[in-house]
Amino acid sequence: MLKGHPKGLLVAFFANMGERFSYYTMLAIFVLYLQARFGLSAGSAGDYYGGFLFGIYFLPILGGIIADRWGYGRTITWGILIAFLGKIILTVPGYAQGYFAMQWELVIIVIALFVISLGTGLFKGNLQALVGKLYDYPEFAPKRDNAFNIFYMGINIGAFLAPYAATGAVKYVLGKKGFLYENSMPHLSNLQEKAHPFLDQMIGTVQSHFSGTVHYMDKIEAFKAQMGFGGSLTEFASTYTSSLSVGYSTAFAIAAVAMIISLVVFVGFKKYYKHADLTVKQAKEKAEREGREDTTVTMSKEEEKKRLVALGLVFITVAFFWMAFHQNGFTLTIFARDFTVSQxxxxxxxxxxxxxxxxxxxxxxxxxxxxxxxxxxxxxxxxxxxxxxxxxxxxxxxxxxxxxxxIEPEIFQSFNPIFIVVLTPVIVGFFNWLRKRGKEPSSPRKIGTGMFITALGFVVMMLGAFHLQSVTGLSPYWLIGTYFVLTIAELFLSPIGISFVAKVAPPRFSGLAQGGWLGATAIGNLLAGLVGKLWDIVELWQFFLLLVVLTLLSGVFIFSIIRILENSTKSSDQSQ
Amino acid sequence: MKSQITIIASLLLSLLFFSGCQSETTPEDLREEVKTIKEIEKRSQNIENKGDAFDVLRDLNQSLKSIRDKILQMEIKYREASENEKKQMEKEFETANKEIDQSLQVISKNTEPYKDKEEVSKMLDKLNEILISK
Structure with a gap:
């Protein structure tokens, strides 16, 4: 799969894998940590989470602007260092319990989140731009789409392993104190600490009619007995949540260490990408220093404008893909919890x-x-x-x-990274097979096809919703099937989209364009939350039908402007 | 180009329209929930088979979940309320709780004959967890 690719791709692959492993390790437990340490409701924790995600995907635009002037490698290196610092700051409240008042601990968390977003903003889009630059040479240019498919696999290996590292660290710390990992405990302790009088009464009301309903205090008591804790219920709840915070901080520390590994790879193997790590200005200066002609492509303002319009159109459409796709961590997980069999x-x-x-x-x-x-x-x-x-x-x-x-509802989310890793060689092989026969579709056609495949994924869910009208709970294979189809769509769309951006972006805006792609993802995430609000309002099948219609329309839109998009890639091929 | 821009604009507008359905502010009491439970109670009086019983309990589960969320919201407000407001909230809760209690009694009685059926008993198992689940 790696035959004929520049060695710099492997450097980017591993640097990215380390950073993504770090990011997803942190993300896997972040909301749980906020609830355990600060007793936040799911809604409030979600606000922090949403704001952070927006920063992560929006700041790459700033990162791109900086790198287009300052240099890609240098910006990426600083990005890794800053994100490392942010993750270290994130460990402070858990490790230094009692040193700061609760509200100051929250301020520290917000600072940490900003620093991490900034670091990621400097890193993420620019690494993609750098990979694109490795393929600006005629001998590698035809393999650009494949390269991004491989690069994308690195992201998902990191993402796949991360939740296991995070829960492993938490379990290890709790185990040393003789506790078991029970992720509903912070929520239960929160209920107990705040002693909700109305909720207590309502549970009593339900219990009086439906025997067997478990009161949360009984549940804490049962955990206490299971873990053999000798003290009172309140002592148990507070000792447990405090130990849990240390556990979560240990996972954040692991995330910080992973950044160091990423840094060592990126800086240590610089020689493999150094030749491509040049802004337009740097390339010009280098050519002057070496007394040779500058071969960097220069474009007219009109050509640049044409390309930026093509990119903008793709960004808008792709936001709809992320809107649909990111239902995985939201409504599809709720679907797994409420409508899929739990055994x-x-x-x-x-x-x-x-x-x-x-x-x-x-x-x-x-x-x-x-x-x-x-x-x-x-x-x-x-x-x-x-x-x-x-x-x-x-x-x-x-x-x-x-x-x-x-089976836990969260487990369904791990199918996506597994499928990415398994399906990437298949999709790369498929495109190679088509290329050898001269039938490989253009990048915009792959993106449009990806949109149609996304619609198909939600057709599966719609059929499941109809089937649900006659059964108690759906077989897990409905969701697994949907994740399978959505992963194929993602592989047609996401790495190919990054490749398209690398190909079409005017050279002096390479970083900014990749930042724009991630900005579109940020807008998609916002739309995902907006559409998700319909979950409780409309029927299940109507909800999935809406996603089918929106993604189909987006696909139709891509094909309606296919000439504009293909012309912009053709002109970029000619200029290389 | 005009038609493409029209498609994009209509996509965005349709999203705004759908999200607008959610924009009305939700009242911070249990009136809506009581109304829903009353409707479920009414339906429970026409249960003819285990499928009907299953549907009724599934909808009851969903309503109890909304009640749980609403109660947690109410309690945040309760903590910051003045003494007078607290008394008012307690009174409102008492009334709602009493009505829910009556409806649950009827629903429980009407679903009783089907409690040993597999589908229905699974729904009842879910109900066990509903109020304290995340």
């Missing part, structure tokens, strides 16, 4: 447990390489070993499973 058979659970799912994927991969015609004998032997090893590991865990197992 599955041991066989189905194979796909919900990493200890079995990854070996199964490895075994399938082994099987494919074993029977592939082009595999050498050595590859076939290794593949057979991988197949047997994977199958044996999966079976050994499977044999220990109970007949039925509970």
């Amino acid at each position: 599955v058979s041991s066989f189905n659970y194979l796909f919900f447990d990493l200890r079995t799912f990854i070996p199964i994927l490895a075994a399938i991969g082994g099987l494919i390489f074993m029977f592939r015609k082009s595999s050498t004998l050595r590859t076939k032997i290794i593949s057979a070993a991988v197949f047997l090893g994977g199958a044996a590991i999966a079976y050994s865990f499977y044999s220990g499973f109970a007949d039925t197992k509970n």
Whole structure:
């Protein structure tokens, strides 16, 4: 998959993987941390989260403007350092409990979030711009789309591993104090601490008619007994939430360390991308210093304008993709909680447990390489070993499973990064196959097709919503199927979109254009929240139908301006 | 180009229109919720089979979830309220709670014959968690 690509791609891949691992480790527990440490309601914690996400995706525009003047590598390096500092600041309230008043701790959190957003703003879009510049050379230019598909896989490997690192750190810290990890505890402690009189009364009312309803105080009592805590209920609740805060801070510290790894990779292997790390002005100065002709493409104002209009049109449309796609952390998770069965058979659970799912994927991969015609004998032997090893590991865990197992709604979100990692080689292979036959679609056509595939994903959900009218809860395969289709759409759209931006952006606006792409994502996230508000107002099938219609219209729109978009990529190909 | 701009504008306008459906301010008492529970109570009187019982309990679960959220909002306001306002809120809550209590009694009685059916018992299990779930 990496054959014929510049080595700089690998440097960017690993630097990005480290940063994304760090970011998602922090994000996986951030809302839970705010609730545990500050007793915030889900709504208030969501406000901090929403503001932070907006900063993360909007500040790359500023980062791009800076890098287009100051240089990409230098801006990226500072971005990593600043984000590292932000994550260190984020650990302060948890590790220094009692040193600051609660409201000051919240101020520290807000400062940390701003610093992290700023660092990410300097890093994220500019690294994409730098990858694009690696492919500005004729020998690499045809592989630009593939390069971004590979680069995108790095993001998702980091994102996939992050939640496990975060919960692993929390479990480790709690385990040292003799506690188990129970993520509903902060919420329960919050209810107990604030002693909600109305809620208590209402629970009593429900309990009097429906036996078996559990009161939250009983639930805390049960956790206390389960963890063998000797003190009072209040002592247990406060000791537990305090230990939990330390656990969360440890996860933030891990996120900070990951930034250092990213920095070491990016700075240590500079020689592999140094040649491409030039702004238009720097390239000109370098050519003058070396006494040779400057080969950097210069464009007329009119050409620049034409390209910026093409980019703007794509940004607006792509915001609708992110609006639909980012329902994954919002309404699709609520759907998983409320309308999907919460228990599955041991066989189905194979796909919900990493200890079995990854070996199964490895075994399938082994099987494919074993029977592939082009595999050498050595590859076939290794593949057979991988197949047997994977199958044996999966079976050994499977044999220990109970007949039925509970699944948490959050677990569905891990399917997207898994599918990205698994499907990227397939999609890259598919496009390579088409290219060899001279039939590879242009980047704008891939983006438009991605929009249609997104609509298909929500058609699956719409059918599920109809089916739900006759059953208690839906099989998890409806959601898994939707995530599968949405991931294919994402692979057609997101990495290809970044590649399109790299290709079309006027050279002196490379960083700004990538920042614009991320800005479109920020707007998409805002729209996701806006559309999500309809969840409680309209019928389920109507909600999904709306997403189908919006994404279909966006796809139609892309194809209606396909000539404008293709012309802008053609003129960029000619200028390289 | 004009037609493309029209498509984009209509996409954005349709979004604003739909989100506008949410823009009216929600009252900070349980009146709406009581009304919904009363409607569910009325429906529970016409239960003919386990499917009907399941539907009634599913909608009850959803309503209790809204009640939980509304109560938590009310309590934030309650903490900051003056003594007079507190008394008023307590009175309003008492009235709402009493009405909900009566409706729950009827719903519970009407769904009783179907409680051992798998689908219905699963819904009842969900109800167990509903008020304290995240």
